[in-house]
Amino acid sequence: MKYLEFVNTLLKNEVSKHDKLILFGQNISAGSCLGGLTKGLSVRPSSKIINSTNSENTLCGFGFGMMMNGVSSIFFMKQLDFLLLGIDHLVNTYNIIRNMKLGSNSSFTIMPIVVDNGYQGPQSSLNNLPDFCSIARIPGFSIMTKWEAEKIISTELVSPGFRIITVSQRLFKEELLSPEKLYYSNDNNTVFQYSLGKDATIVCFNFSFPQGWLLHQELQKSNIDTSIFNVTSATPTNWSKIIDNVQSTQKLIVIDDSKSQNLACDALVAEICVTCNLKKKIILKRQLSNDWLNPTSDLMEIDIKHIMSQLIN
Amino acid sequence: MGLDNKKIIHDILWLRLAQMIVNEEYKAGKFKIPIHLAFGHEAIAVAMNHFMEGDDKLILSHRNIAYNLARHGRLKPILDEYFLKPSGLAEGKLGSMNVINSQKGIIYSSSILGNNFSVATGVAMAQKILPQNGITIVLGGDGSIEEGTFHESLLMLKSLNLGAFVIVENNEWSMSTRIDQRRCPIDLEKLTSSYNIKYVRLEGNNSIEYIEQLKKLRKLALDGMPVCIEVMVTTMGDWIMKTPENPNGKFVNYHAGPAPTVELKDWPLLIKTSEEDPIFVLNKHANSSVLEEMSREIRDEIKKDIST
Numbered sequence: 001m002k003y004l005e006f007v008n009t010l011l012k013n014e015v016s017k018h019d020k021l022i023l024f025g026q027n028i029s030a031g032s033c034l035g036g037l038t039k040g041l042s043v044r045p046s047s048k049i050i051n052s053t054n055s056e057n058t059l060c061g062f063g064f065g066m067m068m069n070g071v072s073s074i075f076f077m078k079q080l081d082f083l084l085l086g087i088d089h090l091v092n093t094y095n096i097i098r099n100m101k102l103g104s105n106s107s108f109t110i111m112p113i114v115v116d117n118g119y120q121g122p123q124s125s126l127n128n129l130p131d132f133c134s135i136a137r138i139p140g141f142s143i144m145t146k147w148e149a150e151k152i153i154s155t156e157l158v159s160p161g162f163r164i165i166t167v168s169q170r171l172f173k174e175e176l177l178s179p180e181k182l183y184y185s186n187d188n189n190t191v192f193q194y195s196l197g198k199d200a201t202i203v204c205f206n207f208s209f210p211q212g213w214l215l216h217q218e219l220q221k222s223n224i225d226t227s228i229f230n231v232t233s234a235t236p237t238n239w240s241k242i243i244d245n246v247q248s249t250q251k252l253i254v255i256d257d258s259k260s261q262n263l264a265c266d267a268l269v270a271e272i273c274v275t276c277n278l279k280k281k282i283i284l285k286r287q288l289s290n291d292w293l294n295p296t297s298d299l300m301e302i303d304i305k306h307i308m309s310q311l312i313n
Numbered sequence: 314m315g316l317d318n319k320k321i322i323h324d325i326l327w328l329r330l331a332q333m334i335v336n337e338e339y340k341a342g343k344f345k346i347p348i349h350l351a352f353g354h355e356a357i358a359v360a361m362n363h364f365m366e367g368d369d370k371l372i373l374s375h376r377n378i379a380y381n382l383a384r385h386g387r388l389k390p391i392l393d394e395y396f397l398k399p400s401g402l403a404e405g406k407l408g409s410m411n412v413i414n415s416q417k418g419i420i421y422s423s424s425i426l427g428n429n430f431s432v433a434t435g436v437a438m439a440q441k442i443l444p445q446n447g448i449t450i451v452l453g454g455d456g457s458i459e460e461g462t463f464h465e466s467l468l469m470l471k472s473l474n475l476g477a478f479v480i481v482e483n484n485e486w487s488m489s490t491r492i493d494q495r496r497c498p499i500d501l502e503k504l505t506s507s508y509n510i511k512y513v514r515l516e517g518n519n520s521i522e523y524i525e526q527l528k529k530l531r532k533l534a535l536d537g538m539p540v541c542i543e544v545m546v547t548t549m550g551d552w553i554m555k556t557p558e559n560p561n562g563k564f565v566n567y568h569a570g571p572a573p574t575v576e577l578k579d580w581p582l583l584i585k586t587s588e589e590d591p592i593f594v595l596n597k598h599a600n601s602s603v604l605e606e607m608s609r610e611i612r613d614e615i616k617k618d619i620s621t
Contacts (some may be wrong), residue, residue: 020442048442053472055465058431062469065435068420069370071442073435092425093432096411100403102420 004036004172006146010153015041015074018158022066024050024059025076035172037113038076060086063110064093064162067103072158077112080166081126086110091136094162108162114142116207116257117170118298125293128206128260129166133234139163140234141189144171144209146178148232151189164234168207170298177213184241190233191241197225200251200280200311203242204230205265208257208284211302215253218304224311226253236267246272251280251311257300259286282310317363321520322595322604324359327611328379329581329592331388334615335378335395336550339571344395346408349569351379352549352583354482356591357515358383360523361450361480364531365418368447370440372433373422374457375410376482376548384417389619418447427453427460430479434466437475441537448534449477456487458499467539471508476534478527479510479541484548488568505541516545518591521598547589550575579609 015023021043025034029049033039043049052059056077063073077083083090097103116127133140140163141152156163171177179194195216204212209230216228227245231237246252252272256265269283284307286300332350339348351358358379365371365384373380381391385402394401395409402414410424420436423429433451440449457463458481470477481501485491492498502512511533515523523544530540550572553562575583584590595604 022438022442046442050473053465053468055431055462055469058434058462058465058469061428061431061462061466062435062438065372065421065432065437066439066442067435068432069436069439069443069445071435071439088425088428089431092423092428096407096413096421096423099406100413102413102415 001176002172003174003176006176007143007149007153007167008037008039010149011038012041014153014157015043018072019044019046020071021047021158022050022071022073023048023076024052024062024073026052026054026078028076034076034078034113035169037167056082056085057088060089060110061093063108064089064097067106067108067162068097070103070106072107074157075110077110080112080114080129083110083112083132087132087135090132090138094136094138097162105160107158107160109157110164112164112166113169114166114207115169116298119295122293125259127298128258128262129164130234130258130264131260131262132164134262137235140166141232142166142168142207142234143232144177144207144230145192146176147182147185148189148192148230151185152232156189170207171210177210179213186238186241188233188237190231190237191239192230192232193227193241194230195226195228197227198249199224200226200253201242201246201249202226202228202253202255203265203268204228205254205256205263206258208255208300211257211300212255215302215304215307219308222308224308231264231268234264239268242268243272243275246276246278250276250278252278253282253284253307255284255302257286259288259292280311282307318521318598321359321363322598323607323611324362324383325355325520325591325595326581326604326608327615328355328359328382330577330608330612331382331615332378333575333577333581334388334619335392336572336575337577338392340573345397346395347569348378348395348409349376350550350567350572351376352567352572352575353484353547353590354379356518356520356594357480357482357523357544357546360520360527363520363524364527365450366447368440368445369418370436370447370449371419372429372436372449372451373419374426374429374452374454375422375424376454377412377422378409380452381412381414381419384419385414387618388615389621392619427457427462429453430457430466431462433477434469434475437470437477438473441475448531449475450480451477452480452482454487455481455483455485455492458501459496467505467508467510467541470539471510474537475539476537477539478530478534479539481541481543482546483543484546486548486566486568489566501541501543511538511540513540513542514545515542517588518594519597520591549583549590579612580605581608
């Protein structure tokens with residue numbers, strides 16, 4: 001099953017369960033329905049689907065206003081960049097809501113698509129959810145695998161509080177990543193572990209899990225047994241399980257495909273450097289060329305052979 | 314003078330005197346936070362308090378003191394909030410620009426210009442979905458209508474058939490610039506008519522008349538129609554500041570901070586000959602000796618309240 005198909009099926013199932021739930025966003029039930037993400041959504045009679053105006057700032061305030069007056073909603077957004085127009089609400093409105101516990105039984109979720117498949121040009125260099133989440137310590141999730149989609153959509157999409165949940169457009173037409181076994185996930189749905197190996201620890205951030213999973217499989221062929229984690233959170237979280245694992249393997253590989261200078265992985269790396277006795281540390285971040293603002297491929301490539309030699313030597 | 318009118322007059326005098334007491338504390342340098350006083354905004358604030366009923370929701374801006382005082386009816390909890398005391402209206406967590414009072418329908422106040430219009434669209438949507446027996450009322454000023462979200466919110470309110478009052482307090486100023494110093498004129502009536510939104514202008518600072526007009530408009534909002542109400546106000550407290558560069562004094566429009574030329578008095582009139590001052594307008598409803606006696610009693614009541 002394709003990534004998009006799976007996420008869409010989960011969304012259809014989840015939104016149909018709730019009364020008085022408002023789904024809104026531009027063209028969410030018209031045209032391509034956000035490239036298929038919101039295609040076929042249907043809600044209970046007490047709920048409503050709104051093909052909204054092109055008013056992102058007000059649409060963010062709209063969701064918070066409903067929340068503080070006791071109505072839950074989901075704002076589906078075609079592109080993460082559009083959320084830049086709503087930052088005032090992500091910070092100021094959300095701060096008041098949290099401070100005064102307004103609408104504490106209601107849910108508001110913003111679900112933008114991260115346009116990370118490249119060739120969008122200068123307007124779409126933004127692929128980093130942590131940039132939004134860190135400004136006001138907003139809970140944020142990026143969905144990579146079958147397990148994450150199931151857990152995050154079933155427990156976070158409509159749940160008291162506010163959060164941002166993102167999906168990767170690059171993966172829409174790709175086969176869904178479905179690791180055979182989920183070894184561990186924390187209570188916050190922010191750290192997922194898909195293998196338990198003794199030779200190294202791989203930790204993936206933002207939308208880099210496909211690269212990490214490929215690396216894990218290739219290393220396995222060479223009898224290098226790795227633990228692999230995906231961090232779905234955009235802000236520092238409870239990653240004690242990762243640190244425990246690194247203390248055991250003493251070899252760390254971190255992959256973060258964000259284009260930002262504000263990387264979620266840096267907080268983990270700093271913590272590990274303080275708490276673990278590392279024999280090997282490989283940090284894979286984007287090396288941006290001079291044409292990074294031009295239409296170009298957004299896929300972050302990693303050199304598996306080089307990583308393998310670094311690990312062995 | 315009918316009983317209701319007497320109460321309205323009382324409330325206007327009370328609101329002016331309460332603000333004057335806040336101003337005295339402000340002048341004495343007792344606050345750590347900025348406060349945006351609203352001398353001159355009393356008539357619409359008191360009218361709104363008498364107009365609100367049921368599940369009406371009021372969404373305010375940074376200059377919310379008049380509405381919060383009018384709705385709450387006591388100075389001490391609000392004064393304590395400004396002092397950031399746990400005994401404050403919001404346990405000292407909100408200061409001044411974000412004060413809310415959910416029990417009185419004030420569910421949100423924003424310190425960010427225009428931010429509250431969009432929140433109000435959501436509040437109105439929730440009122441429609443739940444449903445609640447009330448309307449959404451959102452306040453802004455002539456500066457906030459320059460924000461894009463004002464237009465976005467009008468558009469959404471109309472497109473989604475959400476009943477709401479969008480109240481624009483026009484005091485001609487945004488911080489230190491008058492409208493004609495910062496932008497071209499905006500004809501709100503024409504602007505709102507392009508959205509097919511009803512426009513009403515209130516002026517004259519007569520609370521009793523304001524209440525009647527607001528009541529007539531309630532049905533429109535209950536039927537899912539937004540209404541834009543422009544209220545003409547004069548924010549009083551201007552003063553002349555002498556500086557080395559301006560030894561003869563420089564005009565300072567009142568925006569925030571204490572109003573040094575305003576002093577607490579038994580009779581709290583600020584402009585003696587003009588309907589710009591809601592206190593002056595009270596002379597239409599009662600003779601001056603009755604008003605002055607009422608004012609003295611109110612002043613004593615407030616002082617007693619805040620000394621407890």
